Amino acid sequence: MTVSNDIAYAEELDAQDSCAHFRGRFLIEDEDLIYMDGNSLGRLPYESLSLSNDLVRQQWGSRLIRSWNEGWFTAPERIGAKIASLIGAQPDEVIVADSTSVNLFKLAVAALRFQAGRTQILTDDLNFPSDLYILQGAIDMLDKQHQLRVIPSADGIYGPVEELRARLNEQTALLTLSHTVFKSGYMYDMAALTEAAHTAGALVLWDLSHSVGSVPVDLNAANADLAIGCTYKYLNGGPGAPAFLYIRRDLQERLINPLTGWMGQQNLFGFDLKYEPATGLRRFLTGTPPVVSLSLIEPGVDLLREAGIEQLRAKSLRQSSYLIDLWKAELEPLGFTLKSPREQECRGSHVSLGHAEGLRIDLALINDMRVLPDFRAPDNIRLGITPLYTTYRDIHQTVQRLKQIVVERIYERYPTEAPIVT
Numbered sequence: 001m002t003v004s005n006d007i008a009y010a011e012e013l014d015a016q017d018s019c020a021h022f023r024g025r026f027l028i029e030d031e032d033l034i035y036m037d038g039n040s041l042g043r044l045p046y047e048s049l050s051l052s053n054d055l056v057r058q059q060w061g062s063r064l065i066r067s068w069n070e071g072w073f074t075a076p077e078r079i080g081a082k083i084a085s086l087i088g089a090q091p092d093e094v095i096v097a098d099s100t101s102v103n104l105f106k107l108a109v110a111a112l113r114f115q116a117g118r119t120q121i122l123t124d125d126l127n128f129p130s131d132l133y134i135l136q137g138a139i140d141m142l143d144k145q146h147q148l149r150v151i152p153s154a155d156g157i158y159g160p161v162e163e164l165r166a167r168l169n170e171q172t173a174l175l176t177l178s179h180t181v182f183k184s185g186y187m188y189d190m191a192a193l194t195e196a197a198h199t200a201g202a203l204v205l206w207d208l209s210h211s212v213g214s215v216p217v218d219l220n221a222a223n224a225d226l227a228i229g230c231t232y233k234y235l236n237g238g239p240g241a242p243a244f245l246y247i248r249r250d251l252q253e254r255l256i257n258p259l260t261g262w263m264g265q266q267n268l269f270g271f272d273l274k275y276e277p278a279t280g281l282r283r284f285l286t287g288t289p290p291v292v293s294l295s296l297i298e299p300g301v302d303l304l305r306e307a308g309i310e311q312l313r314a315k316s317l318r319q320s321s322y323l324i325d326l327w328k329a330e331l332e333p334l335g336f337t338l339k340s341p342r343e344q345e346c347r348g349s350h351v352s353l354g355h356a357e358g359l360r361i362d363l364a365l366i367n368d369m370r371v372l373p374d375f376r377a378p379d380n381i382r383l384g385i386t387p388l389y390t391t392y393r394d395i396h397q398t399v400q401r402l403k404q405i406v407v408e409r410i411y412e413r414y415p416t417e418a419p420i421v422t
């Protein structure tokens with residue numbers, strides 16, 4: 001069956017979409033500005049807009065220091081518990097703190113110390129570069145006792161599953177991967193790889209930055225040890241909002257946070273001079289949280305809980321399949337390649353398209369065509385599908401505008417070097 005490239009067909013799909021009303025819960029000032037980058041920075045929920053006024057004017061301005069006892073102090077656990085419900089974890093297994101990079105550092109160092117005698121960290125070259133940098137820093141700090149093994153993907157799209165399995169052995173301390181990889185959107189089978197790692201005695205740390213709020217994740221069912229993730233992407237938490245970390249309950253008291261600050265102290269207002277880690281996950285807190293941006297995570301998480309991840313996943317897959325069908329019919333003949341998996345079961349919620357003129361096409365899309373995607377070197381135009389607010393019409397229009405850029409050679413107006421943020 002060939003896909004209809006008719007806009008009326010896209011509008012019919014929107015009319016039938018049971019998630020469509022969630023779009024009205026977000027600030028959308030310009031219906032013709034197509035946002036395909038909710039996988040990098042989620043849109044602003046209206047609820048966050050009113051909460052931000054309350055937070056600053058009321059909670060900070062009027063309540064002052066009393067607000068710490070009126071919800072601020074417990075926010076890392078309260079919001080963590082809500083995130084837990086999106087990723088198959090218990091309420092006391094997730095806490096919000098710091099950035100994803102910093103949480104990776106804390107968990108990786110804790111895991112490596114716990115796994116004394118094992119010297120290898122296993123990952124792949126599809127992982128987010130910051131994750132690899134953090135692991136390099138952790139190795140340096142632990143006196144270079146560990147080796148980082150970065151297993152390459154054969155095609156830059158699919159994770160090297162068999163090679164990873166083959167490299168797991170009694171030397172492996174930690175396997176750490178992005179569950180959904182940032183460029184191609186490939187998604188690992190969490191349960192299968194976790195089980196393989198456990199068989200070798202290794203711990204597993206999953207980076208859920210591109211998975212949380214976009215695909216169903218079941219950490220408990222996979223018996224996952226550790227996880228981290230981002231809140232400003234599919235959770236719509238706002239730019240630079242703090243991240244979360246997960247530690248399986250039976251490991252919580254056996255791991256030590258290397259960044260030992262007072263927020264992780266057992267009796268922090270005792271002001272004892274000796275560090276005593278708190279029981280439970282609070283031991284993985286370090287300093288005072290950024291209360292305003294921490295609090296603003298909650299409305300986005302509530303929206304996802306209300307919509308239900310299964311329903312959103314079903315829409316996301318219908319939309320990414322629609323996009324891939326349109327690519328095949330309209331864009332492949334113009335030199336665009338598909339740089340994401342075609343199989344639904346291993347595809348996250350974004351689709352990457354490659355093109356020899358990828359960067360210039362991306363710039364034309366943003367500046368002339370009123371579509372906001374993002375770009376990942378060397379030639380990936382990344383199109384993020386966020387089922388809470390992406391419409392079929394958005395997808396249809398994105399494809400038409402990509403086509404026009406190439407057919408009319410609009411990209412030729414742009415230089416070949418990249419701006420700072422792509």
Ligand SMILES: *Cc1c(COP(=O)(O)O)cnc(C)c1O
Nearest residue numbers: 099100101128178182207209230
């Ligand atoms: C977005 C993302 C991060 C972000 O890390 P920060 O510390 O917030 O900069 C980390 N890992 C992955 C896989 C990501 O996609």
